[in-house]
Amino acid sequence: MVKEIERAGIPVVHMCTVVPISLTVGANRIIPTVAIPYPLGNPALEASEEKTIRRKLVVSALKALETEVDGQTVFED
Structure with missing residues (x-):
């Protein structure tokens, strides 16, 4: 779906935990995330850290x- 949205002229960022899969599906802008069960955070952390x-x-x-x-x-900090 990422490629189709990009074809329509809308930039898309694919945030994922497994970068090789994003590369395989053809995402153009890839942001590596935290972990598979919690890609955008870590519930074990304090709220401010998360x-x-x-x-x-x-x-x-x-x-x-x-x-x-x-x-x-792949955009990595």
Whole structure:
């Protein structure tokens, strides 16, 4: 679905825990996340720590959306 949305001219960020799968499906903007059961956080952490992780991932995704890419790009901080 990511590729079809991109074809329509809408930039998409694929946030995932397993980057090779995103590469296989053809996502252009890829953000690696935390872990398979909790890709955007870690419920074992204090709420403030988890919020920091989530904010970092969202900011990375927004930056990726603003970035012109030519083919598949993995955005890592």
